[in-house]
Amino acid sequence: MAITLTGPRLTRVAVQPVSAAGTHYRAARAHAALAPAFRAHPGLNLHYYGGRTIDHLTFTNFYLGGKAKWVTADVQNIDHALSAAMSDVALNRVLAQYAAQGQVTSTFKPSRFVDGPVPPRVFRDTIEAIVVHHAAAGLLDTFPLDSTVFNFLLPRNVVLVDANAPGHAQLPERDEDDEPPRHNPALLDDDASDSKHGLGGYHGSVHVRRGNKKQAVYYAVGVYSQGSNGIVAFDTPWKNICAVMYHELCEARTDPDIEDAIRAGDTPAADKLLGWYSPKGGEIGDIPLDEAGDLGTVMKEVPLANGHGTVPVQLMWSNAVGGPEGPIAKKHKPATR
Secondary structure (H helix, E strand, O other): OOOOOOOOOOEEEEEOOOHHHHHHHHHOOOOOOHHHHHOHHHHOOOEEEEHHHHHHHEEEEEOOHHHHHOOOHHHHHHHHHHHHHOOOOHHHHHOOOOOOOOOOEEOOOEEEEEEEOOOOOOOOHHHHHHHHHHHHOOOOOOOOOOHHHEEEOOOOOOOOOOOOOOOOOOOOOOOOOOOOOOOOOOOOOOOOOOOHHOOOEEEEEEEEEOEEEEEEEEEEEEEOOOEOOOOOOOHHHHHHHHHHHHHHHHHHOOOHHHHHHHHOOOOOOHHOOOOEEOOOOOOOOHHHHHHHHHHOOOEEEEEOOOOOOOEEEOOOOEEOOOOEEEOOOOOOOOOOO
């Protein structure tokens, strides 16, 4: 049975727990008290609301700013580690409990650089306009859109904002023939929702026209987490980026239409758009971050099941144990739908 989410604000972000953004989004979700030392806390478990999940995921990375803005080794490390993490058998056993058929897979398509200047502050509608442009240019045509997430990675020193640019109202849907947004030159000063105050990334969707139909295009965006920008859990920026994007992709797997649910607002219509979501804790990646306090307890380098080294990830919430978990040697029983 669907449960109407009245009260808590729906969120789809990765935020550092001890930060202004962390406080902001925890208050918005109105979740339960901190679980000390990750004792089992089934009261925070995810509920299935009937929406889509992406059990067999395709994803790729778009590096904004072009090749000149990125260190080649960073790109290679992010592509390799994120691909390995998303396809790792032991990590995917945690996710499998939420899959309709008890199995999840992941396919990484080669990344590419996106040329052109990147503004110092990137807003949600900035990213949505880039997604729409890529769709209109045919750059996404070779991907299965209903099961693909396009990652847009920001170069170093660019600030990500979880809001539309000042003066630009959020559009419920966007088409390729929409005019690009005209941004107010004033900068938004919202300390609770930018990457200078703990925000690491978020995921969402836009709608593009395909013939007579609208098609959802799923995206995720992440900052170059270094210094005071983004979520810094490791001593190397590419590892921070990999862990944050792992967070976003796992959330997109289990709750891809969260953006449409947010657009639907505090109404019963939002329920059927949600996949797996905790009414007291948010999405699968939100709860461990909220409960962590210390990032090192949930953002870890874990061994790959194939024995080929380690990868930096964020542990995801597991209903089976009532806490963050992974990697594991045996799949759990399917979570209750």
